[in-house]
Amino acid sequence: MIEKLLKSKKLRRTPFRKEVLGVFLNEPNAISVTDIEARLKQFDRITLYRTIKSFIENGLIHEIVMPGDIKKLALCPDECSSVNHVHTTQHMHFRCRMCENIFCLNLHEFPEINIPRFKVDSIEIQGTGICNICL
Amino acid sequence: MIEKLLKSKKLRRTPFRKEVLGVFLNEPNAISVTDIEARLKQFDRITLYRTIKSFIENGLIHEIVMPGDIKKLALCPDECSSVNHVHTTQHMHFRCRMCENIFCLNLHEFPEINIPRFKVDSIEIQGTGICNICL
DNA sequence: TCATTTATGCAACAATGTTGCGTTTTTGTT
DNA sequence: AACAAAAACGCAACATTGTTGCATAAATGA
Numbered sequence: 001m002i003e004k005l006l007k008s009k010k011l012r013r014t015p016f017r018k019e020v021l022g023v024f025l026n027e028p029n030a031i032s033v034t035d036i037e038a039r040l041k042q043f044d045r046i047t048l049y050r051t052i053k054s055f056i057e058n059g060l061i062h063e064i065v066m067p068g069d070i071k072k073l074a075l076c077p078d079e080c081s082s083v084n085h086v087h088t089t090q091h092m093h094f095r096c097r098m099c100e101n102i103f104c105l106n107l108h109e110f111p112e113i114n115i116p117r118f119k120v121d122s123i124e125i126q127g128t129g130i131c132n133i134c135l
Numbered sequence: 136m137i138e139k140l141l142k143s144k145k146l147r148r149t150p151f152r153k154e155v156l157g158v159f160l161n162e163p164n165a166i167s168v169t170d171i172e173a174r175l176k177q178f179d180r181i182t183l184y185r186t187i188k189s190f191i192e193n194g195l196i197h198e199i200v201m202p203g204d205i206k207k208l209a210l211c212p213d214e215c216s217s218v219n220h221v222h223t224t225q226h227m228h229f230r231c232r233m234c235e236n237i238f239c240l241n242l243h244e245f246p247e248i249n250i251p252r253f254k255v256d257s258i259e260i261q262g263t264g265i266c267n268i269c270l
Numbered sequence: 271t272c273a274t275t276t277a278t279g280c281a282a283c284a285a286t287g288t289t290g291c292g293t294t295t296t297t298g299t300t
Numbered sequence: 301a302a303c304a305a306a307a308a309c310g311c312a313a314c315a316t317t318g319t320t321g322c323a324t325a326a327a328t329g330a
Contacts, residue, residue, distance in 0.1 A: 012306095012307065012308070014307095014308065014309080016308085016309080017308090044309070044310050044311080045310095046309085046310070046311080046312095047308075047309055047310065050308080050309085051308090054308090069318090
């Protein structure tokens with residue numbers, strides 16, 4: 001699974017990368033760099049940052065940012081690649097203001113946004129509220 | 136104008152705040168902290184950060200973040216206050232990938248997002264593409 | 271004008287992320 | 301299986317961005 005995923009994105013399968021990817025696969029929601037660090041026994045901080053960067057560049061994970069210094073990472077759908085991060089037109093991000101978890105949710109009906117005189121390439125939607133678990 | 140704006144948000148009208156607010160009023164689009172710094176002759180960095188924070192907390196400006204370490208600030212519509220930043224349900228943010236400007240655009244038809252079993256309080260929409268000027 | 275409250279400016283610190291570089295590991299090829 | 305090339309690792313040092321504490325100064329309401 002882990003090996004296959006790295007291979008499919010043309011990333012070298014080093015022990016550290018497998019470990020970091022394993023962290024993502026074990027988490028249902030988006031996680032922060034600090035979350036990742038907490039789940040690794042010992043690691044080099046610089047290598048972790050470079051690993052994250054290469055995961056993003058190769059379409060394995062994507063970054064989610066929100067006002068208030070919220071920065072998280074989450075696995076991409078399989079279709080993502082370095083040339084095309086398609087998730088922005090397929091799923092939205094939701095922040096629960098109770099548990100503070102960030103969810104990637106798939107919308108079947110994605111709204112269409114037209115702006116007169118503008119060419120819109122992609123749309124990103126972020127919602128805030130209360131999640132199904134906290135409700 | 137500047138005085139009135141500060142007073143309406145119950146912020147003390149100090150020379151520095153008037154100067155910073157003036158920078159926002161002179162810019163059509165969202166600006167970064169670095170942009171503000173470049174437009175001030177001499178200033179204290181800490182005071183600037185505190186000024187920005189209090190402007191945000193009092194509904195005078197709002198923060199716009201996007202993946203890739205993009206962090207900008209823009210004036211709020213008049214209706215915003217510390218208790219209610221309404222802009223999130225009234226306008227969207229658009230990043231032009233040519234000029235890299237970030238626009239606050241008002242949408243008359245704001246899409247409605249319903250997520251089964253979730254309570255959605257607010258929606259933020261961010262678009263990317265090419266702006267009317269670059270087109 | 272005066273007292274209270276808030277903002278300012280300095281120093282020091284904290285968090286987060288990056289660059290350079292020599293060494294090690296992975297990979298595709300012999 | 302061994303080897304060479306390419307990429308990743310790990311260390312040090314640095315860069316950027318933002319915060320806290322505190323003494324002084326300025327703004328506000330009485």
